[in-house]
Amino acid sequence: MRVLVVGASGAIGTRLVPQLIERGHEVIGTHVSPTTADRIGGLGAVPVQLDLLDARAVRKAVLEAQPDAIVLQATALSDLRWSRSLDKAFGPTNRLRTEGTDNLLAAAREADVRRFVAQSYASTRYARTGSWVKTEDEPLDPNPLPSTSETHAAMRHLDEAVTDAGGIALRYGGFYGAANDGLIEPVRKRQFPIVGDGAGVSSFIHLDDAAAATVLALELGRPGIYNIVDDEPAPLHEWLPVMASALGAKPPRRFPRWLARVFAGDVAVMMATQARGASNEKAKRELGWTPRYPSWRQGFAAAYGGRMQPDTHPVTVMT
Numbered sequence: 516m517r518v519l520v521v522g523a524s525g526a527i528g529t530r531l532v533p534q535l536i537e538r539g540h541e542v543i544g545t546h547v548s549p550t551t552a553d554r555i556g557g558l559g560a561v562p563v564q565l566d567l568l569d570a571r572a573v574r575k576a577v578l579e580a581q582p583d584a585i586v587l588q589a590t591a592l593s594d595l596r597w598s599r600s601l602d603k604a605f606g607p608t609n610r611l612r613t614e615g616t617d618n619l620l621a622a623a624r625e626a627d628v629r630r631f632v633a634q635s636y637a638s639t640r641y642a643r644t645g646s647w648v649k650t651e652d653e654p655l656d657p658n659p660l661p662s663t664s665e666t667h668a669a670m671r672h673l674d675e676a677v678t679d680a681g682g683i684a685l686r687y688g689g690f691y692g693a694a695n696d697g698l699i700e701p702v703r704k705r706q707f708p709i710v711g712d713g714a715g716v717s718s719f720i721h722l723d724d725a726a727a728a729t730v731l732a733l734e735l736g737r738p739g740i741y742n743i744v745d746d747e748p749a750p751l752h753e754w755l756p757v758m759a760s761a762l763g764a765k766p767p768r769r770f771p772r773w774l775a776r777v778f779a780g781d782v783a784v785m786m787a788t789q790a791r792g793a794s795n796e797k798a799k800r801e802l803g804w805t806p807r808y809p810s811w812r813q814g815f816a817a818a819y820g821g822r823m824q825p826d827t828h829p830v831t832v833m834t
């Protein structure tokens with residue numbers, strides 16, 4: 516297929532482009548910064564500069580590229596700083612997920628593009644009640660914290676707009692596996708504590724596995740939502756010490772909820788104590804996908820090259 520990857524120079528885009536080319540696809544990859552064009556060319560794709568918020572430019576780029584398929588991987592998270600307000604930190608990405616998605620879908624419709632796959636997110640999205648691991652069919656959080664409501668709404672908009680148009684939204688877990696992973700510095704500096712009981716569950720995915728699942732979704736997926744996460748959703752109190760160890764850092768500190776609320780705000784406390792993880796059963800069943808790193812236990816060790824917990828550590832099965 517002739518595939519247009521929007522956001523090809525980013526963390527997932529740079530893993531995806533080589534895998535698409537290896538599978539025999541022809542790739543056109545977009546970027547924004549002039550300095551990232553070479554990165555895309557070096558991966559074997561044709562670089563095109565494109566601002567997703569410029570509807571006319573999006574229409575022109577898609578009509579000129581005449582792709583069979585589009586993969587939307589654009590975010591604006593490279594300068595992300597932790598904020599008590601997730602909506603403030605995610606503001607530019609939220610615009611890409613709403614206006615940007617709409618611009619691209621309109622252009623795809625006009626150019627009669629057959630397949631459309633877009634980046635969505637799994638962790639912290641699902642309802643904070645009931646089981647700790649959620650399938651795609653289970654409800655999203657109906658009452659997100661006020662400072663996260665725009666971010667939740669933007670992700671919901673993307674999911675609905677893409678699937679209503681017959682496309683596929685991939686709810687990825689937290690990415691890891693690159694030198695600029697957002698958690699590396701805070702964990703190394705012991706700025707990321709276990710809050711309260713640390714029962715909040717996260718789902719992770721190695722970037723190479725996320726890219727492999729994306730190729731399969733593009734080739735075989737049915738319209739709808741897929742969680743693209745590893746096999747082991749896990750509570751904060753389990754995964755954080757393993758990440759610290761893999762990074763050669765001291766064990767994480769422990770903060771009571773009230774202290775974390777003072778220092779980091781309600782969002783941090785919610786993520787640490789109430790967040791739900793996601794199940795990858797549908798993606799494995801329908802796409803025939805098997806993650807190379809079935810758990811962050813192997814993945815963190817491979818990515819960060821440090822010491823790991825012994826393999827005998829019991830696997831968490833959360834229901």
Ligand SMILES: NC(=O)c1ccc[n+]([C@@H]2O[C@H](COP(=O)([O-])OP(=O)(O)OC[C@H]3O[C@@H](n4cnc5c(N)ncnc54)[C@H](OP(=O)(O)O)[C@@H]3O)[C@@H](O)[C@H]2O)c1
Pocket residue numbers: 521522523524525526527528545546547548549551565566567568588589590591592593594611636687688689690691693695696697
């Ligand atoms: N599921 C997850 O956990 C998740 C998801 C996404 C990102 N992240 C993390 O966030 C960090 C930063 O992500 P990143 O390296 O991918 O950088 P990023 O800044 O989020 O950029 C991603 C891609 O989107 C493009 N882009 C940015 N603004 C755009 C716009 N207005 N129109 C069209 N394209 C636009 C970028 O182009 P340029 O390169 O030219 O700027 C790049 O190709 C990484 O650590 C990553 O792992 C995590």
